[in-house]
Amino acid sequence: QLQLAESGGGMVSLGGSLRLSCEASEQGFQGFAIGWFRQVPGKKRENLGCITGDGRPLYAEAWKDRITITRNQHNNASYLNLENLNPDDTASYRCATNGACSTLWGRYMPSDAWGYWGPGTQVNVSS
Numbered sequence: 001q002l003q004l005a006e007s008g009g010g011m012v013s014l015g016g017s018l019r020l021s022c023e024a025s026e027q028g029f030q031g032f033a034i035g036w037f038r039q040v041p042g043k044k045r046e047n048l049g050c051i052t053g054d055g056r057p058l059y060a061e062a063w064k065d066r067i068t069i070t071r072n073q074h075n076n077a078s079y080l081n082l083e084n085l086n087p088d089d090t091a092s093y094r095c096a097t098n099g100a101c102s103t104l105w106g107r108y109m110p111s112d113a114w115g116y117w118g119p120g121t122q123v124n125v126s127s
Helices: none
Strands: 004-007 010-013 018-024 034-039 046-051 057-059 067-071 077-082 091-099 102-104 107-109 114-117 121-126
Touching (some): 018 121, 034 077, 046 067
Parallel strands (some): 010 121
Antiparallel strands (some): 004 018, 018 077, 046 057, 067 077, 091 114, 091 121
């Protein structure tokens, strides 16, 4: 069974940046799209964006100026670069794969229907 593991979280100061990683188990992402999300306790999970199987990133409108999503050529890792962080960005950041990463009429269509999820990595932003 495909397993995902995020890493790279931690404490960062206001205005700082982080690079989060999502690594897949031995069989890799198998060409699936990869999605990135964040979860704050008591709030709805937020879809930040995704990257297609052929490497095209798509971003939620609210995030497009502060994140970059990439995947490596070996098809076993994805990266989420977060910029200009503030305390409201404190959350658990998760990746997922085997889901829809697409647009409709040029707009990103977020989906929560993903087959495999990582447990998340915690990001804490101090003021």
